[in-house]
Amino acid sequence: MQAKDDLQPRWWKLEEKLLEKFGKKPDMEAILFLIGIQELGNIKKKFSKEQKQDLMHVAVCSLLSQSGYYELEGLDNEGWPHFKQLLELPQFNMIEQENFLKDHVLLYFENLDNSIL
Secondary structure (H helix, E strand, O other), X not given: OOOXXXXXXXXXXXXXXXHHHXXXXXXXXXXXXXXXXXXXXXXXXOOOHHHHHHHXXXXXXXHHHOOOOEEEEEEOOOOOEEEEEOOOOOOOOHHHHHHHHHHHHHHHHHHOOXXXX
């Protein structure tokens, strides 16, 4: 992970790229939804409310797998990824938790081939 003091400028830069790409500044839920769709690899026009929640869960597990907290166990018969938790997640207050997640989102996009950016 990068030093904490540059987290916010890096985050703003990502938001700017996403704003340019999608015409709207996304919040964290929208970013997680986008990552979930990317990880699922199945872009369809409509997802149920439950599927949207599942996509955000897939995104969080995918993000935290970068640091060894989760690993992909495999795909179910519908192609949805399932993860196994390997490490206990750190106890954070809300701001620390958000920054922890932001850092993982930034790492994800840095390692991605820019197909969604």
